[in-house]
Amino acid sequence: MKKKFKYYNFGVPLLFLLLSCSSLNHKISTTEGREKTVFQTSAHWKPSIDVRADAAIVYGANDRTDLRFEERVKSWKDRGYDTHFMTGIAWGEYQDYFTGKWDGKWHLDEGQVTRQGDTIWHGHMVPYIVPSENFIRYMKEEHIKKVIDAGIDAIYLEEPEFWARAGYSEAFKREWKDYYGFNWRPQHESPENTYLSNKLKYHLYYKALDDCFSFAKEYGKSKGMNVRCYVPTHSLVNYSQWQIVSPEASLASLPSMDGYIAQVWTGTSREPNYYNGVVKERVFETAFLEYGSMESMTAPTGRKMFFLTDPIEDRARDWGDYKKNYQATFSAQLLYPNIADYEVMPWPERIYEGLYKNPNSEEKEKIPRPYSTQMQIMINSLNSMPESENRVSGSHGIGVLMANSLMFQRFPTHDGYEDPQLSNFYGQALPFLKRGVPVKILHIENVSYPGTWKGLKVLIMSYSNMKPDSSKSHKYIADWVKSGGVLIYCGKDDDPFQTVREWWNTKDNQYERASDHLFKLMNMPFFAPEAEYRYGKGSIYVIRKDPKEFVLENNNDDHLITTVKNIYEKKGNTLEFKNNFTLTRGMYEIISVLDESVSKQPYVLKGLFIDLFDPQLPVVNEKTVYPGEQSFLLNLSRVDNPKRPQVLASASRVYNENVLRNQYSFLTKSPVNTTNVMRVLLPARPKEWNLYDSNRNKLTELDWNWDETSKTAFLSFENNPEGIEINIEW
Template identity: 65%
Template sequence: MRLCRGFIKIYFSAVSLLLQSISFAQVTPIAPKEKTAFQTSSPWIPEIDVRSDIAIVYGAGDRPGLSFEQRVKSWRDRGYQTNFMTGIAWGGYENYFLGTWDGKNHFSDGQVTRNGDTIWHGHNVPYIVPSASFIEYMKTAVIKKVIDAGITSIFLEEPEFWARAGYSAGFKAEWQKYYGSPWKPQHESAENTYLSNKLKYHLYYNAIKEVSAYAKQYGKRKGLNVKVFIPTHSLVNYSSWQIVSPEASLASLPGIDGYIAQVWTGTSREPIFYNGKVKERVFENAFLEYGSMVSMTAPTKRKLFFLTDPIEDRQKDWQDYKQNYQATFTAKLLYPMVADYEVMPWPERIYTHPYKIAGTNQSTLIPRPYSTQMQIMVNALNNMPLTKNKISGSGGIGVLMCNSLMFQRFPTHNGFEDPRFSNFYGQTFPLLKAGVPVETVHLENLAYPETLKGIKVLILSYSNMKPMNADMHRYLAEWVKKGGVLVYCGRDNDPYQNVTEWWNTNGNHFKTPAEQLFQLLNIQPVSDDQKFSTGKGTVYLLRKNPKEFVMEEGGSYRFTSIIREAFEKDAKAGKLVYKNNFYLQRGAYDIVSVMEESISNEPFVVKGPVIDLFDPQLPLLDKKTVQPGQQAFLYNLTRVADKKHPSVLASASRIYDELVKNNSYSFISKSPAKTTNSMRVLLPAAPKAIMLSDHTGAALKEVTKTWDAGSQTLYLSFENNPEGTTIKLSW
């Protein structure tokens, strides 16, 4: 996830001075867990002591007065597991580009656009064409150093090749090696564009394959079990932003142990078409982004962390950040099969960098109410359970995706356009906006039996992607003939239909990939809209490009009518329920989102008593009413298993060393300095004594205390302390 390199340098100059005056206390490590994490370029300082399980130390470089190993040690000394992250397409690799690594200048490895401009990520750091020399550098100058420092979990972030790139000498040489023919400029034809992006995809697939294999092998030689993860944007976002990445294919690599789904306000606020209007629809977009990461990894059993960011890269104001953080946070919690999280990137940016105050030209550090709310949300993730409960709505409808979605986004050929990635959103948004929890399904994963488990209706279009091999169609045809229902949407008239690919080479002579699929399904379309029976299954053909469903006002009516018929009559999956909301129970937590532009403007009501976890005051509510365009995150007291057992129900801190005796309950609270705690504690009776003390044993003087007899909860608020605040309660 991007962070301004200038900010990092300024920040480190201040931090290195601070470190000279800090004596790192030796703390007994917390129990080894890998549920929550954050990434940071900083050494430990009290203002960013987030208290997740893992501190992912970013970058292997040394700074003046501060080595990489010292940064790692500063977090280890505070009880954190320490992992490592670095960019695989960019990073602090000036020694490589400037020639201090091997005596050669490597700026020729930069990604270059048609007009000859290098695409820069930072000063002296371009986005990279991953050449053999760069891969060797990553292995020997980065990965080896990290493993030698005792780190066994490595995150290779954002393998990104810009679609507008592909004109450098290095890329041309890679073209010759891969295709066995001279390079062709992508702007000259759709086929050149497709082949260019296919090569970009392959180059980063190969780079990650080699680097991850080296990490595993080198670790093994040292007696270490090294794991490799890929933090990456979703396929939805990369396709929208015109970036090429290996994405789903990496989930099958033996060297890859998991992913971080990098979804946040910056990706999800991308304006999109719906009902003929372009605007930001953050919750809905985030829901689809997280879903595409789930479908990419679930069949391969890879670990998946969900990321959300309380701010974003673009300079907005704190109110904007808060509103969109709540939307993306809610979207990720609506996936009950994921309970591991990167709770934030760059805490040094969140806590120590000023941003605008809404409606003014003034800037300020994160407002206390927002940091309190954020920490309540973050610490809830430490306890967020997996659940077999399902999100409300009619499940079993999937939209097929493929990595080739990234291959035909730029540039435009023969007048073909897909504004704002609308051919994808046309298949998903008409259903999502009606409260249908539509899933995405990766063509790359069809070989895994789990991929289509529970899917009743599949939606497919080759208007914005193409199948990358014939096996994809074989698996798809088998599924339909066994009783599946397929809805195919598309005019099949874009210029990418006849690129030189498997469906028109090596004995195949199909004009379009869909034509080959239809042959396997034993159907022969002769008109625009048709319905076919094949085996035990059904195929619908709708000769419209999906972008027409969202770019035109009211354009989705025919599409949604077909989906209803397919779901209810052919799949016999029950009534297709349309509504304006999503709801999920996860343990004691209630997660709610109510959408605008839906079938109604009715609010959604959750009966209490509940604690509102989006409110830093943690109020108790008899009911929570959620209006269209809003989300809610609630702790439902009706589902507390044992109301006589004392426990911290919600807190803007992490809780340690809980001790319950006959008439007392004590624990230690830790959270970043210069933030305000807010917590609600369940007790069997009204407290007779409430004692709070800091790590030196001194009593806290400024404490807010409120007892609520109806809920049997005690509300406390006080200044946070990363060294720990001891709370002792007796009744």
């Protein structure tokens, strides 16, 4: 039963005298490059947004009327944060460049322009940029150099984005002539022009990032610094669906590139897709594939990957919508057990201070206390989220091939060939994902890395919506088949991009279709008919349907499913179909139950758990998860060293833990105007609580109750970023 605890004045224990001598501005992270949790903000430190991740990524290098960039950085450093830097590479507050303040020349003509002659704007006087040599020089001199001089040793250049519908500006025409050696051609006039246009867009941002990062590394080295460089970017799934071109997987091979932030959140994952003839939002499934496409870019290359989620999104919705979809994307990211670094949120200022609709009215309000509490429980769990050798439940070894060229064929449409909502990709993945099979994503850009093929049994691929980057990619695919792999090739090979002037139909190669070269390597006929073929120890199955056909119509994926099932089980495995995904990571249990699946049965887990999606942190001995829902639990039977007093879950970050014979104490911090809840594991029911603020004032407002079964106490009190010291005696 919840009750107020009566406080007795027994004096301040010696332990708290020692704690009070230490700085409450506790250093959060300790080793360069070991940041596990980060967040990005354009604001200076404020008590309302003190998120308590390891590093604060300070956004934008511009000075403000009342605050210089260096002062913003210092405000976070003074609170114990490592400080990093982020800005856009395709857009940003670069008005001094565009209006000529920097070099005396007007540069608004360097914006991305559509066929109608309209500049694509990101904000007032902020166009999406065609990254010219001059612009790259400006970025180096005015932004990268400045932040390194300020002591920043981690730089994030985000969202290298070139809109597929753009490509008509004079700046782009100049880049075309320099790159191809012949005059610009309008992309709408032919599939080849479209392909060439998008390939150039891809190259321009690849080069821009390479130049900027190489400069950052060298300049940092000259100052005795090891500068790390990251690219926060949407997934290849999202950019392809939203018709944006970006370098994506190729960046992972840049010597100057240290890693990515996977920018996946409700706003990207709610993009509708088709399944069983129905187009709608499928947030969990899309997020799972988005995170998978990001994870596969770095898994074989060893680069660092932060996974991002956002408790809200750019588009105006209500708090109920945000909460539901945050849980879906959060669960999806946790189902990748080899990723354990996170951007816990972007823009805490808009999350904690922004006004959004209440789901029960049209009135706008700040984040509801129950939601902010739940969110803080979730993000603080990420500070201790372990990597795990466990695998998400289901039959493993089925992969879908992707390529950066997915972005090259999305806009405009040619010869009436449509790929609605990226259905040629989803047609390969969703039929398995919806049956509880954890589909693996492979990037054709990474096929030369041995790690790409680890554990893969069946690879599904199509050239209906993408094309191979080089002939070398085919050699690696053919070698994998020869050694025993099974390839499922789906496609009619009649899309208009088969004939673009590329490596497979130029110089010594004269193939009508990109797949003909691959088939020749495996001793198959050109335009191989639908059949099974053998090559070495492996097999190739050709299905002469475009993958989109498997999802654009109801119950039209049987051919694909049956083919893969028969192959999988011929190898002595069982292809399990189910309606859920589960994973155990350390003491955490992640569960997602699918709708539109093989069953409508809920998933029931029995044991002793703390429900981390519930802001009251209840202890439950059974959890039922229904189709379309997710769950995040702390399994009390899996707690390390259960005899030791410890905070198991908290809507704050915990520091300076000390355990004495009958006493446990710690310091806790989280943003002001939020409610803290905690589950604390103790040997026995507490006899006394003492709480102190940073000024050594004793606090008396504490709700608590004791759960004898779990030996845990539930605490609730108001958070304070300055720190609250807690002493428990039993």
